[in-house]
Amino acid sequence: MSPDHPQRRSNHTRPSQTTFWVRRIVALLVLAILISLVVLIVRFAWSWMQAADDSQQRAKVQQNKEQLVTQPVACKMTNIAYKLEPEKAENQVGTGVNFKVALRNTKGNQPCTMNGAIDKVGVKVVTGEDTVWESWKCQEKVDPQPLLLGTGMEYNTTITWDGKNVSKCKAGDIAQAGTYQAIPVLNGKEITEGKEVFTLK
Structure with missing residues (x-):
């Protein structure tokens, strides 16, 4: 080893x-x-x-x-508040009356669209049982006026009555002194709770 x-x-x-x-x-x-x-x-x-x-x-x-x-949707008329107010409570006979109009989208969380043309948004003037003037009737061809209303948004315009009686789309005599009512009309439907009183003197 x-x-x-x-x-x-x-x-x-x-x-x-x-x-x-x-x-x-x-x-x-x-x-x-x-x-x-x-x-x-x-x-x-x-x-x-x-x-x-x-x-x-x-x-x-x-x-x-x-x-x-x-994204806008078509306005539901039940969601549109229509406020109508004569520019003056007292007006002179024969001078005409201006009505201030306001449309407001009161409900929902979306903007909506509607037609605000004069044949859709109107005013009816009456005295007693007599209809004196209906602004949306007897219009010539009217172009649509698209409106976009956001929630709480308001559209304002003015509708003018020339102060004459109108029968069957023909202007008649000047309306006489007295008390009148202006009734908002939307798409041919009267909104009676929004009517306003004015006078001619």
Whole structure:
């Protein structure tokens, strides 16, 4: 047997039990750290994907809300308040009467459209049981006048009566002094609760 054989045997001695457990613990710690890193990466990726999805959902909801708010629909006449007011409570015979008209969209959360032409938005003037004038009748060809009314938005215009009696679309004599009523008319329907009183002197 050669002299150096015992030396080689000593170089291949097995590690001690303590060294074995230390190495095992270190390996487990490294594995635990790697698993934790993987879990953190997965959680971060999931959170990022969830945040992106939530952001897309919020953007979609906001877009739908904006479309709901901004896309106009046809006005429901029950949602339109028609205010009629003579410019003067007392007027001179033969001088004519101006009526201030206001249309307001009172309900809903969407703007709406309607035709505000003179054959749709009118005034009826009566005295006693007699009809003196109906502004929307006997009109020549009238072009539509599209109106866009947002919620609470008001459209204002003026309708003028020349102060003459009109029968069968023919102007007659000048209306006489007395008390008259002006009745709002929308699409041919009278709004009697909005009538106003004025006089001719």
